[in-house]
Amino acid sequence: xxxxxxxxxxxLLTSLLSLCFxxxxxxxxxxxxxxxxxxxxxxxxxxxxxxxxxxxxxxxPPLPKGMTGSNTNDPRxxxxxxxxxxxxxxxxxxxxxxxxxxxxxxxxSDDPNxxxxxxxxxxxGTSASEMAKMKKAEQLVLxxxxxxxxxxxxxxxxxxLGNFYGMSIYDISNPEKPSLLTTMVCPxxxxxxxxxxxxxxxxxxxxxxxxxxxxQGFPPPPAAPSKPNGKxxxxxxxxxxxxxxxxxxFRGVRIFDISDIRNPRQVAAVQTCRGSHTHTLVVDPKDxxxxxxxxxxxxxxxxxxxLAGCSGEKPEKDPNTALFRIDVIKVPLASPQDAKVVSxxxxxxxxxxxxxxxxxxxxxxxxxxxxxxxxxxPRQTNQCHDITVYSELGxxxxxxxxxGILLDISDxxxxxxxxxxxxxxxxxxxxxxxSNDGKKVVFxxxxxxxxxxxxxATDPNTWGANAIFNVQDNKLKLxxxxxLPAAQGDxxxxxxxxxxxxxxxxxDIKVQxxxxxxxxxxxxxxxxxxxxxxxxxxxxxxxxxxxxxGHWSAYxxxxxxxxxxxxxxxxxFELTPTKFLTQNEIDAAKLxxxxxxxxxxxxKMVWPRKLVVAKAxxxxxxxxxxxxxxxxxxxxxxxxxxxxxxxxxxxxxNLRNLAPELDARARAKTxxxxxxxxxxxxxxxxxxx
Amino acid sequence: xxxxxxxxxxxxxxxLSLSASAQQAEPPGPVVVQPGAPGxxxxxxPPSTRATLPPSSPADVKFMQGMIMHHAQxxxxxxxxxxxTHNKELRSLGARISSSQSDEISFMKRWLAARxxxxxxxxxxxxxxxxxxxxxxxxxxxxxxxxxxxxxxKEFDRLFLKGMIQHHEGALSMVKELFDTAGAGQDAELxxxxxxxxxGQRAEIRVMQTMLGEKLx
Numbered sequence: 042x043x044x045x046x047x048x049x050x051x052x053l054l055t056s057l058l059s060l061c062f063x064x065x066x067x068x069x070x071x072x073x074x075x076x077x078x079x080x081x082x083x084x085x086x087x088x089x090x091x092x093x094x095x096x097x098x099x100x101x102p103p104l105p106k107g108m109t110g111s112n113t114n115d116p117r118x119x120x121x122x123x124x125x126x127x128x129x130x131x132x133x134x135x136x137x138x139x140x141x142x143x144x145x146x147x148x149x150s151d152d153p154n155x156x157x158x159x160x161x162x163x164x165x166g167t168s169a170s171e172m173a174k175m176k177k178a179e180q181l182v183l184x185x186x187x188x189x190x191x192x193x194x195x196x197x198x199x200x201x202l203g204n205f206y207g208m209s210i211y212d213i214s215n216p217e218k219p220s221l222l223t224t225m226v227c228p229x230x231x232x233x234x235x236x237x238x239x240x241x242x243x244x245x246x247x248x249x250x251x252x253x254x255x256x257q258g259f260p261p262p263p264a265a266p267s268k269p270n271g272k273x274x275x276x277x278x279x280x281x282x283x284x285x286x287x288x289x290x291f292r293g294v295r296i297f298d299i300s301d302i303r304n305p306r307q308v309a310a311v312q313t314c315r316g317s318h319t320h321t322l323v324v325d326p327k328d329x330x331x332x333x334x335x336x337x338x339x340x341x342x343x344x345x346x347x348l349a350g351c352s353g354e355k356p357e358k359d360p361n362t363a364l365f366r367i368d369v370i371k372v373p374l375a376s377p378q379d380a381k382v383v384s385x386x387x388x389x390x391x392x393x394x395x396x397x398x399x400x401x402x403x404x405x406x407x408x409x410x411x412x413x414x415x416x417x418x419p420r421q422t423n424q425c426h427d428i429t430v431y432s433e434l435g436x437x438x439x440x441x442x443x444x445g446i447l448l449d450i451s452d453x454x455x456x457x458x459x460x461x462x463x464x465x466x467x468x469x470x471x472x473x474x475x476s477n478d479g480k481k482v483v484f485x486x487x488x489x490x491x492x493x494x495x496x497x498a499t500d501p502n503t504w505g506a507n508a509i510f511n512v513q514d515n516k517l518k519l520x521x522x523x524x525l526p527a528a529q530g531d532x533x534x535x536x537x538x539x540x541x542x543x544x545x546x547x548x549d550i551k552v553q554x555x556x557x558x559x560x561x562x563x564x565x566x567x568x569x570x571x572x573x574x575x576x577x578x579x580x581x582x583x584x585x586x587x588x589x590x591g592h593w594s595a596y597x598x599x600x601x602x603x604x605x606x607x608x609x610x611x612x613x614f615e616l617t618p619t620k621f622l623t624q625n626e627i628d629a630a631k632l633x634x635x636x637x638x639x640x641x642x643x644x645k646m647v648w649p650r651k652l653v654v655a656k657a658x659x660x661x662x663x664x665x666x667x668x669x670x671x672x673x674x675x676x677x678x679x680x681x682x683x684x685x686x687x688x689x690x691x692x693x694x695n696l697r698n699l700a701p702e703l704d705a706r707a708r709a710k711t712x713x714x715x716x717x718x719x720x721x722x723x724x725x726x727x728x729x730x
Numbered sequence: 731x732x733x734x735x736x737x738x739x740x741x742x743x744x745x746l747s748l749s750a751s752a753q754q755a756e757p758p759g760p761v762v763v764q765p766g767a768p769g770x771x772x773x774x775x776p777p778s779t780r781a782t783l784p785p786s787s788p789a790d791v792k793f794m795q796g797m798i799m800h801h802a803q804x805x806x807x808x809x810x811x812x813x814x815t816h817n818k819e820l821r822s823l824g825a826r827i828s829s830s831q832s833d834e835i836s837f838m839k840r841w842l843a844a845r846x847x848x849x850x851x852x853x854x855x856x857x858x859x860x861x862x863x864x865x866x867x868x869x870x871x872x873x874x875x876x877x878x879x880x881x882x883x884k885e886f887d888r889l890f891l892k893g894m895i896q897h898h899e900g901a902l903s904m905v906k907e908l909f910d911t912a913g914a915g916q917d918a919e920l921x922x923x924x925x926x927x928x929x930g931q932r933a934e935i936r937v938m939q940t941m942l943g944e945k946l947x
Binding site for chain 2: 095096099143144146148149185186187205206220221222223224226228248249255256257259260261296297303304305307308310341343378402421423424442490492
């Protein structure tokens, strides 16, 4: 990378145009970075020894009997590979910009001709002509997860993009031209962020995390004198001295003061036994003085010498085990430095017997991670991966390894489990989001752990998919599954991942990231029949081996879709009208303006009584044939009249008079059309200017 | 640093020539900062800052090489199932173990190759390559393997489950040892992988314990 950067830099100095780009800290898709090797088409690999290459993608297993795979006749299926010049396909989405990952999050190498890289490339049989290209890929392979972009959050005009190596803060006041403000170096993965007023929270789980944000990790001690006869000390470690505890190590949730956006200061670092894989900001509507953080830890439990009280024992052996729980941090807003863990709810406990490990997976197939197939027998659930809270409803949905759970969070420090489900198709319950009315929950299944290709033509469309549940009387009932419809290649890591609702009134719509499967917009208004209404996708980063990349999260915020690309940077998109979505619906969605957005802390969306919202409802009623055509025409004319005549009293009275009939029709309908008719009538009665 | 000043100068030139970008260029360019420990000040780093990988540890490489050997024995054990038992449940469990361990072996080989490390430890110190496996924690010794190969039917099922539990427990202790070793387990992929091995094998142990319990009764 350094080599490329050096050359790029020299070009920068000699080109005013490039200077302009550098000055605005923008790297644009339209200006591919100059590279030493001219791209000579995309010829297939010339590797001498394809078969023996450890980098060859894993072979796809056959489609299990009775299952359906993804569609191979989709424009997304065979896109041209490339890091900077991949082919693209889109429907209903316009790509506005890619802001490349900051240099500080790119692997630097002191020596561009690093002999080690050459040795590695030689070892896997790279021809000289492919060398330059491979070098870049190789760098990416070494770098992949260590500097991966992850989740993000919003506040005002600022976007906080997590990275395994720290955080990037962007100014998005002009979404067409976002600018990087601050790159905060602070490694420890995954860097999941939340923001609340002047506080920024960040998840840390990896053993290289340091209290002081140092990048040096914990260097291994000098090599011990080699053992006689090269004998391995495989017999047990009882005689081994305990490893030195690292008091400087940090695994948990960091808290920064971001009053100065260019100079975030760490004010607290709350340690937890399993670190923090993700976390969820919880704002208690009744408590103005504190916020809470739910910590989901999924990795190993650290030793008690490092953090007192940590135990990774089975619950039968140690009732205080750090497994089978989440942690709750209370953050006093006036003194965030005093933040601490106040409870560790046992969410998987059987309330009758008090057994801590009473929940288990129902998967009939592969688990997370690198294995395709893991046991089908019940696997105990000992962790949550991600929790979404909906404080307005006093509810939370937890995606917890083998289970999806519903929680009562009216007492935020003591969430209570209301229901738990598992599912034969679900390998790893990964994330959850509510519909705006709270009557549905969309769960995701991260089959393959996100590092593997799981959207191939032979991967079942019910595995690694969304599952849409109806919530009835605080119980979860499965409606159906939704998976990215387009088949992806075997070098594209792909599975259901993070997304948010798009605030289109009258419909339940979610935009979602599928790693290298791109972005897919799902309409799940009917929980039994979710459909795709828009998408964007790029070809694989590399054709011959899986290089980790793609979109981690895709969220709608104040009129645009933002998506974090693991390897490439930050993508920004706009919705465009299609037969599935009208301009009125897009304009209505843009009316919902938030001042802060942490997707896992779900906020209720409310639309102003504007006529464009009425027009969006009308478009939907027309599409669903929920209202006769002549009625729709009459209503449209009346609305146009009111708009044209600046809402004069006559036109307003005209609109008001149309409302009672809509009320009557609404009473004869159920579901979405009922909601639309009621919403429409309400606006017509009293429209806002 | 000096070069950066040129860029800033260039930015100013842009500002003059392109009034449209004036707003963008108004604040100084992006800053690279590194916070200190809680309560400590934040440092500003030079714009030329590039990311570095956390230190790799000999223990990381040893773990991967050892786990390849370890997994290879599991694959060897599951290969016996076909000819040694008709137990359907065990057959499907074996197929899954075999498939997941083979996948993990490919991953580990890839990880080692990407770092220029061999898939098997280099034998130094004049030690001759053993014709049996070098034993990693939990691996069955030659006698245990022999007994497993000889057994058939229910006796095979019992020995297989007992052996595989012992084998998986060994993998857990390897993961624990990795994370307990100073300086080890800081590579992101390795961390991710070892965490998966830990949760995956824990789960399989539970399954096998249940099966074994049923068999013994």
